[in-house]
Amino acid sequence: xxxxxxxxxxxxxxxxxxxxxxxxxxxxxxxxxxxxxxxxxxxxxxxxxxxxxxxxxxxxxxxxxxxxxxxxxxxxxxxxxxxxxxxxxxxxxxxxxxxxxxxxxxxxxxxxxxxxxxxxxxxxxxxxxxxxxxxxxxxxxxxxxxxxxxxxxxxxxxxxxxxxxxxxxxxxxxxxxxxxxxxxxxxxxxxxxxxxxxxxxxxxxxxxxxxx
Amino acid sequence: xxxxxxxxxxxxxxxxxxxxxxxxxxxxxxxxxxxxxxxxxxxxxxxxxxxxxxxxxxxxxxxxxxxxxxxxxxxxxxxxxxxxxxxxxxxxxxxxxxxxxxxxxxxxxxxxxxxxxxxxxxxxxxxxxxxxxxxxxxxxxxxxxxxxxxxxxx
Numbered sequence: 001x002x003x004x005x006x007x008x009x010x011x012x013x014x015x016x017x018x019x020x021x022x023x024x025x026x027x028x029x030x031x032x033x034x035x036x037x038x039x040x041x042x043x044x045x046x047x048x049x050x051x052x053x054x055x056x057x058x059x060x061x062x063x064x065x066x067x068x069x070x071x072x073x074x075x076x077x078x079x080x081x082x083x084x085x086x087x088x089x090x091x092x093x094x095x096x097x098x099x100x101x102x103x104x105x106x107x108x109x110x111x112x113x114x115x116x117x118x119x120x121x122x123x124x125x126x127x128x129x130x131x132x133x134x135x136x137x138x139x140x141x142x143x144x145x146x147x148x149x150x151x152x153x154x155x156x157x158x159x160x161x162x163x164x165x166x167x168x169x170x171x172x173x174x175x176x177x178x179x180x181x182x183x184x185x186x187x188x189x190x191x192x193x194x195x196x197x198x199x200x201x202x203x204x205x206x207x208x209x210x211x212x
Numbered sequence: 213x214x215x216x217x218x219x220x221x222x223x224x225x226x227x228x229x230x231x232x233x234x235x236x237x238x239x240x241x242x243x244x245x246x247x248x249x250x251x252x253x254x255x256x257x258x259x260x261x262x263x264x265x266x267x268x269x270x271x272x273x274x275x276x277x278x279x280x281x282x283x284x285x286x287x288x289x290x291x292x293x294x295x296x297x298x299x300x301x302x303x304x305x306x307x308x309x310x311x312x313x314x315x316x317x318x319x320x321x322x323x324x325x326x327x328x329x330x331x332x333x334x335x336x337x338x339x340x341x342x343x344x345x346x347x348x349x350x351x352x353x354x355x356x357x358x359x360x361x362x363x364x365x366x
Contacts, residue, residue, distance in 0.1 A: 052214065061230040062344060064359060069303050105360045144305030148359050151231020152342020155215060156302045159234045159254050159313055164216040164269060 008048055008202075015206045017046040020171045023122075023129035027173070030121045035096055037177065044183070045172040051165050054154055054187065058083055061151035066104065068119025068145055069157065072127065074138030076198050078190035079157050080127065082119040086147060088182050089115065095177050105147055116143040118184070126171055126186050134201040161191055213252050216269040220249040220281045223349040232298035232343045234314035236271075238321055239295045240278055240330065241352035242287035248349045249278045255313070256320035271320035279328060294325050295334040295354050295366050297345045304340070314338065334366035 008016065020043040028041040047057070055061040064086035072078045084092055086104050093107070094100035096114040101107055107115065120143045131138055146153055158164060168187045175182045190198050213219055213229045221227055223246035229237045232252070241248040251274040258270035267277035282292065299314035301307055318337045325332055336343065336356050346355040354366040 055231070062357075069305070071306075142305050144303035146302040146340075148233075148302060148342045149231045149344065151344075152233040152300070152302065153231075154233070155231055155235045155342065156233030156300070156314075158215060160306065162255060164214075164254065164266070 012202065012206055013046060013048075015202075016169070016171075017043060019129045019133060020046050020126065020173075023126040023171070024173055026129065027121050027125035030125065031118065031175075034117065034121070035098075039095070040176040042174050042176070043171055044174045045170070047170040047172075049168050049170055051154060051158060051168060051189070054168060054170075055150045057170065058150045058185065059085065061149065063150045064105075064148070065150045065153065066107075066115055066145065066147050067150075067153040068116055068123070068143050069153075070120065070123050070143050071141035072138055072188070072190075073141065075136045076131070076138055076190055076194045078188060078194055079160060080123045080140065081153065081157065081187040081189070082122050083150065083153075083185045083187070084115070085183070089147075091180065092118070092175075092182050095175070095180060095182065107147070112145055116145050119143055119145070122173065122184060122186050127188070130188075134205045136201055157189060161189065163192060166190075166192075167195060213250060215252055216254050216266050218249065218251045218268040218274060218278050218281070220247065220278070220285055221349055222247045225349050227347040227349070228345070230344045232345065233300055233302050234298070234312065234317065236296060236298040236314070236317045236321055236337070237343075237345045237347075238275070238278070238325075239297075239347050239352075239354060240282055240292050241295070241349075242282065242291050243293070243352055244291050245286055246349055247282065247285050247287055248347060248352060249282050250347050251275070251278045253317055253321065256316045271317060272324055275321065275324040275328065279330075289329065292330050293333045293352070294330045296321055296332060297336050297354060297356055297366070298343055299337045300339050300341055300343065302340060302342060336364065336366060
């Protein structure tokens with residue numbers, strides 16, 4: 001379980017990491033403006049995973065998470081997800097709205113909006129860094145928030161994509177504010193038709209073709 | 213058990229599906245032979261879709277395939293009982309103008325089981341939270357786990 005498909009070669013993964021860094025920089029600027037303090041972000045990992053490996057990456061199928069979901073439309077269609085480990089969501093709210101939430105499983109309205117907002121910022125920043133470079137047009141839909149088991153979120157998204165398995169591009173991001181450090185993971189799950197298009201555009205932009 | 217899979221087994225085994233979201237877990241149980249089946253269904257109907265997909269993906273094909281395997285394993289149609297778990301609607305943002313897919317899965321399964329004449333003796337469906345289910349083939353009992361809640365038994 002959880003094998004890593006060899007779709008990108010090392011050179012392409014480096015390019016993806018570079019795109020991630022650009023996205024993280026933009027997201028940090030947007031987030032710092034939102035909270036009125038400086039928040040730094042950096043990319044800690046870039047990976048391509050098969051969906052059956054995503055839950056393990058997040059800590060297990062029954063790992064409790066907060067997940068921000070956004071549909072992606074345009075030349076590439078699919079779903080983006082941003083996951084935060086639930087046990088850190090209270091602190092994340094503290095960082096975002098200046099008030100730590102005591103019960104992350106029952107967030108206040110304001111806490112929920114803040115998590116959706118940070119999910120949107122990350123998604124928007126990574127998607128535009130990715131697609132501006134490749135010259136692809138796309139928009140994303142309204143963010144939705146689920147607080148649940150990691151596998152239940154993935155299960156729901158696979159139903160939405162009508163696929164029992166998908167390939168996901170993963171960018172893991174570290175948030176830093178003073179001495180506080182939190183992690184969020186961004187996933188892009190393109191529909192099966194869009195995946196080919198995405199790799200073609202990627203190979204065209206970065207010269208080398210992948211193995212897949 | 214993975215998405216779109218069907219498994220048949222016997223006591224003392226247990227069949228487990230982790231993190232059902234809008235998917236639905238359907239159990240068939242034959243108490244006489246302590247034999248049971250579990251299907252992890254994704255979508256309501258195989259019509260409009262390609263035939264390459266595994267039967268477990270769709271409610272209609274999953275139910276016929278699971279029933280066929282139960283009969284092959286020596287169960288009789290009359291002795292079978294079903295339970296349905298799952299079909300949540302986790303992202304309200306996805307279904308503002310339509311019937312959520314989870315509920316459509318549940319009604320498709322109810323309909324097929326009704327046509328087969330298999331009684332539904334327990335269900336925990338819908339809602340906004342995912343579920344893990346553990347099906348004990350010793351007595352047919354199903355444990356359902358949800359986020360931050362004590363387990364329930366069907």
